[in-house]
Amino acid sequence: MSSAKPSLELLRSLTEEHVLRALMDHPRLTRAEIAAVTGISKPTISDGVRRLVDLGLVVDTGEWSTGRGRAGSYHALAPGCGTALVVSITPQGVTAESVDPFGTVVASSDVPLDRSAGAYAVTPALRTALGRVVSGSGRRLRLGVVSAADPVDRDTGRLVHLPDAPFLVGDLDPRAVLASAVEGPVLVDNDVNWAARAEQAAGQAGAAGGSADFVYLYLDEGLGCAVVSDGEVRRGHSGLAGEIAHLVTEGPEGRAVRLTEVFARLGLRRPGSTAVDVEQVRSRFADASDGDPTLGALATAVSGVLEAVTALADPEVVVLGGGWGREAAFVDELRRRSAALPRTVPVVPALVDREPQLSGARAAALEQLRELVVATVRRPDRV
Amino acid sequence: MSSAKPSLELLRSLTEEHVLRALMDHPRLTRAEIAAVTGISKPTISDGVRRLVDLGLVVDTGEWSTGRGRAGSYHALAPGCGTALVVSITPQGVTAESVDPFGTVVASSDVPLDRSAGAYAVTPALRTALGRVVSGSGRRLRLGVVSAADPVDRDTGRLVHLPDAPFLVGDLDPRAVLASAVEGPVLVDNDVNWAARAEQAAGQAGAAGGSADFVYLYLDEGLGCAVVSDGEVRRGHSGLAGEIAHLVTEGPEGRAVRLTEVFARLGLRRPGSTAVDVEQVRSRFADASDGDPTLGALATAVSGVLEAVTALADPEVVVLGGGWGREAAFVDELRRRSAALPRTVPVVPALVDREPQLSGARAAALEQLRELVVATVRRPDRV
DNA sequence: TCCATTGGGCAAGAGTCCTAACTAAGATGG
DNA sequence: CCATCTTAGTTAGGACTCTTGCCCAATGGA
CATH class of the missing domain: 3.30.420.40 (ATPase, nucleotide binding domain)
Structure with missing residues (x-):
């Protein structure tokens, strides 16, 4: 919990962070609405939005609000904020998706695996699904989250074969396969851990x-x-x-x-x-x-x-x-x-039965992507 | 990771926080030294110190620095910042201490337990040790940390008797006993958990x-x-x-x-x-x-x-x-x-063999006390 | 004694936030 | 169709905080 140095720059970045978070919780807002949501004054928000537009993180959508009074111009996160890649690898097949900062699935691809073909078909299937998502989303992939139906080494991200345990997906280094498509970090974990996250989101405990x-x-x-x-x-x-x-x-x-x-x-x-x-x-x-x-x-x-x-x-x-x-x-x-x-x-x-590992991984990817977008605005030190 | 609202008040409290943390790491400093340690400018530090002196959290010790150049007046944390109570309860006896924000043991008391007297002697022994520390330290106890050689219920802080397991200390509610002497929260956990913390501090892993x-x-x-x-x-x-x-x-x-x-x-x-x-x-x-x-x-x-x-x-x-x-x-x-x-x-x-539970609990108490002192300066929301 | 060195304060300037008042522009109702 | 209401966004002024640069004070060594 080390604190950042007090500086006017810190205040400014904090304002921008509030604007970004507000625009992540609501797809489009007028400046007045952002001020109301964040509790920050209108002039300050106007300044912050202007700076974010200059940075390319926020765009004026060209739309106008309706209702009583003067129409306000809507602002939204820029498409340049990018998307996150979500991948699920099971013996049944490979699923890849890209999600934007709102959690919307921009593109997805499903490649079934023929079990009898053996483990070596996994890598080509992964490449196929990946290629479809990359061309389908058209936006840059800023990070990746991978779920695999085998134990995962925490440091390297490679799948691990434990003695006397099945090796369902087989020897695979997801980070290496994704490296060319994803510009940021790639987080790999096994499917059970991601499924547990989905259960948690579904309100299972606590x-x-x-x-x-x-x-x-x-x-x-x-x-x-x-x-x-x-x-x-x-x-x-x-x-x-x-x-x-x-x-x-x-x-x-x-x-x-x-x-x-x-x-x-x-x-x-x-x-x-x-x-x-x-x-x-x-x-x-x-x-x-x-x-x-x-x-x-x-x-x-x-x-x-x-x-x-x-x-x-x-x-x-x-x-x-x-x-x-x-x-x-x-x-x-x-x-x-x-x-x-x-x-x-x-x-x-379990509460979640339809692809729990995918929804858990998607939730993690969404959270990471949002943090990454916010982080672009606070360069010096964290708060 | 929700961020605080940007405001000038936040900046000011951040400055004060830096001053306090600097004075926790170094027992006494001149204002110029604080500025050098924190990287904040001299006038800002002077302002911050003045505010903290007015609040009673910092005092001018009256001493003067030596060396080349003009002598600076030393400042230090005020005794009014208080101390934390650390208690260890084992079948062999009760140890109580009070530590100040520097980790210095201000007062301590050790009351051996006669094993044959049974578990019921624990509470009076605890009261005795507590009384000695309260009168010996003379400062207010702002929080308490208790180590007990039995399982502890996380919510209530009471000791728990599990079936087929020994109940070494016996039925006891440390929070109730300490309530009159300690003004803040009392954290109770079992001795093994505190000892693990001491091992960690000793560099056992990671x-x-x-x-x-x-x-x-x-x-x-x-x-x-x-x-x-x-x-x-x-x-x-x-x-x-x-x-x-x-x-x-x-x-x-x-x-x-x-x-x-x-x-x-x-x-x-x-x-x-x-x-x-x-x-x-x-x-x-x-x-x-x-x-x-x-x-x-x-x-x-x-x-x-x-x-x-x-x-x-x-x-x-x-x-x-x-x-x-x-x-x-x-x-x-x-x-x-x-x-x-x-x-x-x-x-x-294990690396630590002399009263590991006590040093682990002491480390936790110190950390909590420091956070508590810092928290007095940031009222609105956390950073 | 003189001077280099260091602590502390003062003044000016830049930057951020807020409130209050103002302008701009769409909606409403007769 | 026009006056009025309501809301969006901007401008102006003020308060506050941080920083830089400069000055003075005080101490120890030459």
């Missing part, structure tokens, strides 16, 4: 305006979770926080085994892979009666995860998502076991 | 100026840990993050058991209690040869904790502390097992 503390358990082909502490997704030193495949839990016959091995012992892995066979798990759940051994074994194993999560992160709630994590029979069984633990934690299914 | 991500495993009568993520101790929703007693790990004979039960099965608990018998553990370690079964069983159980910590928090390093956690034989054995895990994590003994 609804009382406070800081969110929850854990998002994502149970699909891979086994992952996101830890949200004090309102932020915590990635850990190298970005591998939440990679729970090797967590020690209670396996069949009460023995201590790693979570990933439970699926091997129950025969729930896809042939020749360490990935969970989602279809098989779901069909087992569908047929399950009370006391079904597979259902019980999975609930026992995951309740060990709940125990670890409660002990280390103390979440307000644990959110269940993923291809089989939200199945009603499983959630019910897990709740029964959770209630019997010495420390219980509420378990709820 | 030494490259970056944000620290590490876990502090505290193995003593109680079993606890602190999770430091992105440079801050993360407490979780209700403050119970790091209470690992119920973590599922590998117990004797390879069965899945909770960490606290391992000690019961090995006969390492104090009679009639859920607390670990530290003396017995240490003597077992002292006699242990290679392959000693107790040493091995404990290392196995704790390596399960390492596994969970790695999976969920992904620390740069795991710091071992507490009465038996730093024993060389144990650390060596744990390192051997850690190296064999699919995901390894460096394990190091």
